[in-house]
Amino acid sequence: MARGHSPTVRRRRLASELRRFRESANLTIDEVGEKLECSASKISRIETGHVGVTPRDVRDMLELYGIDEDRRDALVQLAREARQKGWWHxxxxxxxxxxxxxxxxxxxxxxxxxxxxxxxxxxxxxxxxxxxxxxxxxxxxxxxxxxxxxxxxxxxxxxxxxxxxxxxxxxxxxxxxxxxxxxxxxxxxxxxxxxxxxxxxxxxxxxxxxxxxxxxxxxxxxxxxxxxxxxxxxxxxxxxxxxxxxxxxxxxxxxxxxxxxxxxxxxxxxxxxxxxxxxxxxxxxxxxxxxxxxxx
Missing domain, CATH: 3.30.870 (Endonuclease; Chain A)
Known part of the structure; x- marks a missing residue:
């Protein structure tokens, strides 16, 4: 049981960051869904941590929010870690x-x-x-x-x-x-x-x-x-x-x-x-x- 590497906590942190960046970009959930050609409910579930998110989706969202490349890469890596399975699975x-x-x-x-x-x-x-x-x-x-x-x-x-x-x-x-x-x-x-x-x-x-x-x-x-x-x-x-x-x-x-x-x-x-x-x-x-x- 590896401590300090919980994918659940990674997903929670990622969800919080994605929500914060969207709000800083003055975009609504509906606007993000429309621009990325997906449902607003998907964006909402991602931001509440109820569903996982692919590294590709994270990159697309962060590009839309105007986040610099270094920060995008760090959060894309966080998305990869969040998709791993913990022992409890x-x-x-x-x-x-x-x-x-x-x-x-x-x-x-x-x-x-x-x-x-x-x-x-x-x-x-x-x-x-x-x-x-x-x-x-x-x-x-x-x-x-x-x-x-x-x-x-x-x-x-x-x-x-x-x-x-x-x-x-x-x-x-x-x-x-x-x-x-x-x-x-x-x-x-x-x-x-x-x-x-x-x-x-x-x-x-x-x-x-x-x-x-x-x-x-x-x-x-x-x-x-x-x-x-x-x-x-x-x-x-x-x-x-x-x-x-x-x-x-x-x-x-x-x-x-x-x-x-x-x-x-x-x-x-x-x-x-x-x-x-x-x-x-x-x-x-x-x-x-x-x-x-x-x-x-």
């Missing part, structure tokens, strides 16, 4: 949209979850329990494919140049015995191990905090190392997600995350809480096994 049934491609190039990931362990920190058995609960109609082969793709995605946190990862979760996540006591004990152990990594920060918002800013929906704020790639917020829903790129939206979710961090336990206190929850589950698991032996 092998799991296109698992990962829809551009989320994983953006995540692969992010320098910082700030996430909040109120119901589930964040995906990058889930154990395999926890994943399977979650998928089976959410999609009871899904067959084993499909589940296996989803789990395999998600495990490959988790390599991001063990990459030689990992992103700075900060997760704030609700205390309810620790107490919902997803998959049973044994699976959940292993999951809590995994959380404690991940929190020990130098680039990972984990905090829990305790029940005693009462109502908090993240109760409405889970979200992820993706930050990028290049100024040309502005931050983006990914807001999850049941079947997909919404990308928010307006500066006002990013600022609003950044403020929400700041409030969550302030309401949450400190990282060391979070680890203590996780360990206590894990110890209780270990006791439950041991008692259950012992009761099972007594019956036979």
């Amino acid at each position: 092998a799991y296109n049934e698992v990962f829809t949209g551009s989320f994983v491609g953006l995540e692969a190039d992010a320098s910082s990931l700030h996430t909040h979850q109120a119901l589930l362990v964040p995906g990058l920190l889930q154990t395999e058995e926890y994943m399977r329990a979650v998928i089976r609960a959410i999609r009871p109609d899904m067959d084993d082969a499909r589940i296996d494919k989803m789990v395999k793709g998600r495990l490959v995605r988790q390599r991001l946190l063990t990459d030689p140049r990992p992103p700075e990862y900060w997760a704030v979760i609700d205390e309810a996540v620790l107490h919902r015995a997803t998959g049973g006591a044994e699976v959940m004990h292993a999951q809590l152990t995994r959380l404690a191990e991940a929190a020990a990594l130098p680039h990972v920060t984990l905090q829990v918002v305790p029940f005693t905090a009462g109502a908090h800013a993240g109760m409405e929906t889970p979200f992820l704020i993706l930050g990028f190392p290049e100024q040309a790639d502005p931050d983006v917020v990914y807001v999850e829903n049941t079947t997909s997600g919404v990308y928010l790129e307006q500066e006002s939206d990013v600022r609003r979710y950044t403020m929400i995350f700041d409030h969550l961090r302030a309401a949450a336990l400190k990282p060391d206190d979070t680890l203590d809480l996780i360990q206590r929850a894990a110890d209780r589950l270990a006791t439950v698991s041991h008692s259950t096994k012992g009761a099972g032996r007594d019956r036979f």
Whole structure:
């Protein structure tokens, strides 16, 4: 998994540049479509990053906008890079949209979850329990494919140049015995191990905090190392997600995350809480096994 070479981020940057150059040339999308003999909807989809664009189309657009040759050549090369396939294309049934491609190039990931362990920190058995609960109609082969793709995605946190990862979760996540006591004990152990990594920060918002800013929906704020790639917020829903790129939206979710961090336990206190929850589950698991032996 090569970090810093995501074609999704390249396509997003290219789309932004093409839109900026068109606006600087005082041309509308309709005018560009007419001059290049293509539909206005094609130009619109290119500028929003919803479709790829050929190097030839990029060159034609930039010539129309009066961009100098050196700058044209650089963006044509960017178009070539944007057309390459990332590792996630092998799991296109698992990962829809551009989320994983953006995540692969992010320098910082700030996430909040109120119901589930964040995906990058889930154990395999926890994943399977979650998928089976959410999609009871899904067959084993499909589940296996989803789990395999998600495990490959988790390599991001063990990459030689990992992103700075900060997760704030609700205390309810620790107490919902997803998959049973044994699976959940292993999951809590995994959380404690991940929190020990130098680039990972984990905090829990305790029940005693009462109502908090993240109760409405889970979200992820993706930050990028290049100024040309502005931050983006990914807001999850049941079947997909919404990308928010307006500066006002990013600022609003950044403020929400700041409030969550302030309401949450400190990282060391979070680890203590996780360990206590894990110890209780270990006791439950041991008692259950012992009761099972007594019956036979």
